[in-house]
Amino acid sequence: MSDYPALSQSTLQRLQDCPRLFQVEALELSGRWFQHDLRQRLEWGRRFHRLMQQQALGIPIDQLQTGDRSLDQCLADFAAAQPQLFALPPASWHRQTECRWQWPFQDFVLVAIFDRLELSDRAAQIHDWKTHNRPQTLETLTATWQTQLYCWLVTERSGLPPEAVSMHYWFVRSQPQQPVTIHWNQQQHQQTQQQLEKSLQEFKGWLQAYPETSLPQRPDRLQRCQTCEERDRCWPNPDLTLAIASWDEIPVVEL
Template structure:
């Protein structure tokens, strides 16, 4: 049974508990198209490049191996996000235990200043998301929460910055301030969400067939685009006929973010 939760787990759980079950409890795998696999590989390679660069290692072979790596790294050199002064660490891990669960975050880079801390995350989305959408993502909430809960930095002295390798024009970043009230809201939300999850898991462990995790209301309109729509028996031929065409679908797949590392 799952006990360690990342921002990806929380985001899936928030979107649909049944999908969370299929992915993390039943371990169903999803097919991946070549475009998606290539995008994930590029994202992983860029994160590796930035990690090695922070350690002072030779990154020339990584840059030379792929044109996107060279272009993205050059973009970072010419248009970096605003960064505070301080000690920087890459692939930095923080965790907090809440009840039976451990919340974990791995930061692409975190800068520890004298009075402030800044979390930085590299994104290689084909198209950057809207800032409003990103502000509601669990990564934007969980990462500052973990740092505030495990350091001497007060919430108002923590911020999170996303930098986009594929930003169309400067600025190619979004920054989100943190604060005491946000921290309190996230604490309350985590406690409520994890309490519900524990109840669902207890019932699921007793008899998975009779006690699956809840489905979201079909009226929300997300089911027709979910890869588990048939498994949930929510397939609607009329809605299916209104989906994206093949070219549009491939474009949507290309926008799927890289796998977190």
């Protein structure tokens, strides 16, 4: 059993974006970040994912009415635009919904939770339901750790060649007619493995040095830092720092 935490795509993305904020959220505030996938989803999004899971179990659409007009209409529009997603898959395909896959790697356990995963002996299709109103570009989505980790993990665990794996992002509230589709390939697979090895070795070193040494922070006061609610922990006011011997003297307010 690894002494290091299980890592999701959200954790990897936070470590890439800001290691010090990861420290605050995950290491100082009772592991809040490790529950990010569950705690950060808005209620509307959680309910939509639940409906898609129930539909995949065979419950007809007309029996999934929630009383929330926007949610019911969104589900109906999505079913009308993409009926193949609501039909039973061909016999040669195996469909899994809201499934969790784990894979040991570099002393960690990598975790992926798929909204829908469809597998055959020749291909794998990952489907992800996005419930916010701001569609992202192909380039942006390809660069995220969600795409990289999910496609890499499916390729490794299934034994399929990278070219047989694809990921489909469905922005169900704004453009249900067409997904943003990413076709995985050997070059992306190798690059992701190299980045995983580098990132996890780096993270392991940070954890071994913590708490004597804090995780690194951004080298300058970027705009993201200015708007971050935890910025005073990373960039304390010099006058305030003189008055406080340790951050431990400040009581933590449980949310």
